[in-house]
Amino acid sequence: MQKTVRPDTRALVIDDVSKIYMQWQRSGRIRDIIKNLRHPEKKEIKALDHLSLEVQRGEFLAYAGANGAGKSTTIKILSGILQPTSGKVEVFGRSPSTERIELMKHIGVLFGQRTELWWDHPVITSYQWKKSVWNIPEEIYERNLKMVTELLDLGDIIHTFARELSLGQRMRADLGMLLLHEPEIIFLDEPTLGLDVLAKRQMIAFLKRYNREKGTTIVVTSHDMDDLEEMAQRIILLSNGRIAFDGSFDALRQAQDSLCRINITTGDSQRPCLEDMKYIRSDGNVHVFEFDRSQNGMHEILGELAHVNGIEDIEIKKAPIEEVIANLYLSWKNPINQ
Amino acid sequence: MAGNFKNNRHFQNLKTLFRLLGVYTKMDLMWFLRDTRYCLLQIAADTISAAAAVSGVFLLSVQFGGIGGMNENEILFMLSYATMVDGVFMIFFAGSNTGSISRVIGRGQLDHAVIQPVPIWIQLITGGFSPVSGSSMLVCGIALSIYSIQRLHLNVSIMWIAAYLFSVICSTVIIVSVTYIVSCLAFYAPAAAEEISEVARDLFTSLKSYPLGGTSWLWQTVFCTIIPVGLAAWFPSSILLFQRPNGVFGGVRFPALTSAVAAVVLIAATLLFKKGMNYYAKNGSPRYSGFGHR
Secondary structure (H helix, E strand, O other): OOOOOOOOOOOEEEEEEEEEEEEEEOOOOHHHHHHHHHOOEEEEEEEEEEEEEEEOOOOEEEEEEOOOOOHHHHHHHHOOOOOOOEEEEEEOOEOOOOOHHHHHOOEEEEEOOOOOOOOOOEHHHHHHHHHHHOOOOHHHHHHHHHHHHHHOOOOOOOOOEHHHOOHHHHHHHHHHHHOOOOOOEEEEEOOOOOOOHHHHHHHHHHHHHHHHHHOOEEEEEOOOHHHHHHHOOEEEEEEOOEEEEEEOHHHHHHHOOOEEEEEEEEOOOOOOOOOOOEEEEEEOOEEEEEEEOOOOOHHHHHHHHHOOOOEEEEEEEEOOHHHHHHHHHHHHHOOOOO | OHHHHHHOHHHHHHHHHHHHHHHHHHHHHHHHHHOHHHHHHHHHHHHHHHHHHHHHHHHHHHHHOOEOOEOHHHHHHHHHHHHHHHHHHHHHHOHHHOOOHHHHHHOOOHHHHHOOOOOHHHHHHHOEOOOOOOOHHHHHHHHHHHHHHHHHOOOOOHHHHHHHHHHHHHHHHHHHHHHHHHHOHHHHOOOOOOOHHHHHHHHHHHHOOOOOOOOOHHHHHHHHOOOHHHHHOHHHHHHHOOOOOOHHHOOOOOOHHHHHHHHHHHHHHHHHHHHHHHHHHHHOOHHHOOOOOO
């Protein structure tokens, strides 16, 4: 496709963006019928609250947050589907709401829970449809078709109806279609949702390779932190429509560095009694505890363990990223209890 | 000058329009070639439906020697005109729910349209184009029109044919526009109004095949303006048959009324749809927001 995007622009800029939804509140009581008709009670939901961020060209950004944090709303605003209530959004220097048609030639959007494939046609027909709608030159189409067929292993499913594909196959086919017009930025909203381990591995490997080789900017949302960590260099964590964290995964770990896990292997299945540590679970003779290094020094932990009989092995490691994030979500949700 | 013209937005849109009509023709033909049995079944069902739609009123007119100020041959011509209008509607709006747009709006499927680098109006005109699988009604309409014209011994000229085709297009525009106007409710009540397009179309399907010549001038006025079902078949047929309808439109000559109402409802539909799209962009579809899926 002809590149008309200015090379010096940042991939995307979100400047002080807020998005407010109104939710109707229904009581379901007879006495509220008139009130519901005349002045229905509405609740204001701030999906995005003065959000500001920038993404550079070629970046692979993980965009995470709990349910309702504002991830999908951001993707929809960046794709021109929704308009922000206030603030400014630019993708390659263009406004998604006013320059939608030109911008759509340069971006690709994939919603994991939906498909862009034609349901009652073979995958290849959807690809040919895309070629016409996006007006992709023959040479570029053929080159990209060959590339996605090889890299996403689409050979066996390209002549199969979309409705007959498994979820993993459908996601691969959808991703292949997304890339036919060589988008310069890709928005993926939960692309690994519902995929099995193998399909997930394939998709992650492909996205990493595509980002590395083509320099395409990728913004991906997911609830699976391990997947995000494997794919992206930078993570933005949203909480209540605001950025709660923006940085690398290492920096995120450091932010919660004090949280450690200890696996204690004992001679029998009886769980050791440890006062300074929080018991997590047992798996046979292996007992998992958690402790906070900021509250209990390592020497105190080791001292306590020294008094326990029957310990055969000890393994101390940092808490999994999923646990770190879960704790963060929990602390944002219940700040008083923390 | 030529270069400027080629870069002109309207020229580009026209090119896109025809390119997309081409791709949807190909997709429809491929469906016919691939699933011939199902496609033939659909064509057969549409043909039976077309026959059923005209037979009731025609048999009534035969029984009573004409109804609503029209004799049986004129009734047959009006019914063939109605079938032609349905045929054009089927060819352009039968596929992809573009004729039942409230489903697309209510289900939050406009998102798919917004992420395509093509104006929405082009997508709506081309997205349902089914010249193969949706052609049966039009073929029936053409056959019935020729038969009824022969029975009426009409003096058919080029101008008359042009007027006939123009009337059919205007009537189709009226049906589509009214359907879209009503369907815009789905922007504001996506769950409750998801099927409202069908209700709007049913209004035309059930009423347009009745001649309104026997009704009072008040009803004729209502059915030719506010609820323009009379413009979907009866009024333009009367004009094409060189009849002067009763009532306030007795002096009106084609194409004034049908084309004027078509223009008005088309403009209204465009404005209301744009307004609805703005509402959609501001509020999204509640059924697909992050606060709960369907």
